[in-house]
Amino acid sequence: MSSFKTLDDMGDLTGKRVLVREDLNVPMQDGKISDDTRLRATVQTISELSDRGAKVLVLAHFGRPKGERRDDMSLAPIAPALAKLLGRDVAFIADCQGGDAVAAVAALPNGAIAVLENTRFHAGEEKNDPALSAAMAALGDLYVNDAFSAAHRAHCSTEGLAHLLPAFAGRAMQAELEALEKALGKPEHPVAAVVGGAKVSTKLDVLKHLVARVDHLIIGGGMANTFLAARGVDVGKSLCEHDLKDVADAILDAADKAGCTVHLPYDVVVAKEFAANPPTRTINVHEVAADEMILDVGPAAVEALGDVLKTCKTLVWNGPMGAFEIPPFDFATVALARTAAALTAEGSLISVAGGGDTVAALNHAGAAADFTFVSTAGGAFLEWMEGRELPGVAALTA
Ligand code: ADP
Ligand code: MG
Numbered sequence: 001m002s003s004f005k006t007l008d009d010m011g012d013l014t015g016k017r018v019l020v021r022e023d024l025n026v027p028m029q030d031g032k033i034s035d036d037t038r039l040r041a042t043v044q045t046i047s048e049l050s051d052r053g054a055k056v057l058v059l060a061h062f063g064r065p066k067g068e069r070r071d072d073m074s075l076a077p078i079a080p081a082l083a084k085l086l087g088r089d090v091a092f093i094a095d096c097q098g099g100d101a102v103a104a105v106a107a108l109p110n111g112a113i114a115v116l117e118n119t120r121f122h123a124g125e126e127k128n129d130p131a132l133s134a135a136m137a138a139l140g141d142l143y144v145n146d147a148f149s150a151a152h153r154a155h156c157s158t159e160g161l162a163h164l165l166p167a168f169a170g171r172a173m174q175a176e177l178e179a180l181e182k183a184l185g186k187p188e189h190p191v192a193a194v195v196g197g198a199k200v201s202t203k204l205d206v207l208k209h210l211v212a213r214v215d216h217l218i219i220g221g222g223m224a225n226t227f228l229a230a231r232g233v234d235v236g237k238s239l240c241e242h243d244l245k246d247v248a249d250a251i252l253d254a255a256d257k258a259g260c261t262v263h264l265p266y267d268v269v270v271a272k273e274f275a276a277n278p279p280t281r282t283i284n285v286h287e288v289a290a291d292e293m294i295l296d297v298g299p300a301a302v303e304a305l306g307d308v309l310k311t312c313k314t315l316v317w318n319g320p321m322g323a324f325e326i327p328p329f330d331f332a333t334v335a336l337a338r339t340a341a342a343l344t345a346e347g348s349l350i351s352v353a354g355g356g357d358t359v360a361a362l363n364h365a366g367a368a369a370d371f372t373f374v375s376t377a378g379g380a381f382l383e384w385m386e387g388r389e390l391p392g393v394a395a396l397t398a
Contacts, residue, residue: 004177004396005168007048010142014053015110019140020045020170021157021392023147024060024078024115031077037376038149039078039085045146045170046113047086056113057105057139058082059096059157060147067123079115090115096157097122097135105139119157126155133160146170148177149377151392152384162395169396177393179373180384183352188313189215194336196221197319197357200244204251206318209387211255211262216308218263220297220321220332227252227264228294233285236270238294263305267298269322269329276326296322297332306339309349315340317353318385320361334365341370354381 010018022042027034042058049056063073076092083090091114095101101116108114116139119125124132133156137143143165145151150158151173161167169177184191191214195203200223210217219227222239229235230248255262268285270292271278282298297305302321309315317340324330343349353362354375362368375381380390 004174004393005166006174007045007144007168007171010052010168012053013049013142016054016142017057017105017140018049018054018142018144019057019059019136019161019165020049020144021059021147021150021161022046022170023149024058024075024082025062026078033078033081036081036085039082041172041376042082042146043085045144045172046082047088048171049144050088050111050113053110054142055105055108055110057093058113058115059119059136059161060115061120061125061150061155061157062118063120065118065120067120067125069121073118073120075115075118082113082115086113088113093117095121097132097139101139119155122156124156126153128154128156128160130160132156133164137161137164140165143167144170145392145396146173147392148173148375148390149380151377151390152380152388154391158392159395162392162398167396173396175373176375176377179352179375182350182372183314183316184213184385188350190312191314191316192216192218192309192312194218194220194315194317194321195319196223196321196333197355198222198239200226200241200248203319203382204244204247205386205388206382207251208254209385210316211251211260212258214260214316216261216263216312217255218305218308220265221319222323223319224264224297225294227262228285231264234288234290235294236288236290236292237272238270238288238292263301263308265294265297265301267300268294269296269298269331270294274323274326277328280328295326296329299331299335302332302335305336309336309339309343312349315349315351315353316385317351318355318358318382320357324357324361324364330361330364333361334367337362337365337367341365341367344372345370354378354385
């Protein structure tokens with residue numbers, strides 16, 4: 001990754017109009033914000049720019065209005081929520097481009113903060129339409145992208161603007177890029193990757209990218225069953241993509257050639273039904289009955305995997321090791337997460353994790369706070385794990 005400019009490179013900001021792309025796409029329930037994690041992630045960049053005397057103009061999308069103005073997808077209610085978190089006034093400007101918006105920005109005092117209306121109310125946003133990018137750019141002197149989670153999309157507000165205005169990474173973006181660089185860009189070896197979750201098919205590109213880069217590939221979750229099946233194990237009624245056994249074999253071969261050790265579970269926890277606290281058996285992978293499902297990695301394998309982590313300097317983790325939402329199948333995920341957290345806390349491991357269910361699982365384990373970095377970006381994190389160039393990041397480093 002070539003280097004990018006940060007807020008440290010912005011110089012004197014007094015009176016400068018700074019367009020800041022943030023992720024304000026918070027989940028709502030009955031008109032209330034049900035999780036403000038994304039809003040909290042914006043505070044550092046917005047306060048710093050405001051403190052430095054800039055007019056801070058926050059750009060973001062909300063929902064999928066598909067190029068139409070939709071009252072239920074307005075960002076207007078987000079402005080007061082943000083004001084509360086920032087402890088400062090936040091104005092709302094009813095468009096992210098156009099003459100009225102230019103005038104509203106001109107009327108703001110230095111240091112003021114404003115949220116601009118949903119970028120996706122304009123059809124050009126998702127098409128990266130140069131005319132819309134130019135109209136947005138007319139509102140600002142400088143551009144800051146602080147929304148890693150939207151960086152896998154080449155839209156006007158995430159990519160187009162970076163070519164029209166001097167472009168910088170915000171503090172949240174900077175932290176994310178630095179963590180990802182440490183985990184997979186230029187990591188300290190040995191590197192371990194934990195890849196779990198439901199299906200191989202959703203993470204094929206991740207697995208292919210990782211085998212060439214990591215020293216240990218730990219495969220858990222439902223996707224481990226496909227690999228076990230490829231190795232001739234009868235996985236019974238387990239979630240398994242039998243049509244992908246050849247692909248799994250090819251990944252194992254590629255790992256072998258690259259000198260990457262693949263760790264598959266050798267003991268597992270099985271049940272006949274997918275329900276809370278059903279009767280279970282902890283058995284060798286070769287003992288799964290025809291009517292049983294593998295729902296978690298077994299304790300012997302978990303202990304061995306913990307020992308593997310102890311020999312590693314870097315860990316990147318995506319996907320739970322078992323069906324962690326249902327007890328007792330959270331055991332392997334929780335135990336391994338706590339081992340990784342403890343090794344990180346004592347300074348012997350750099351640990352970076354991401355993925356919607358992964359974040360939930362690490363929180364459930366009480367391990368997230370001790371990880372070096374936990375990414376809340378879903379799609380962007382996975383695309384980065386696939387080794388793809390994210391257009392919003394590329395535009396900052398061009
Ligand atoms: P992430 O969102 O972190 O990328 P995924 O969406 O790929 O993770 O996978 C999470 C899902 O995988 C969870 O709902 C979990 O229950 C499921 N899962 C994990 N192990 C198993 C298993 N052995 N059998 C069935 N489902 C599993
Ligand atoms: Mg998921």
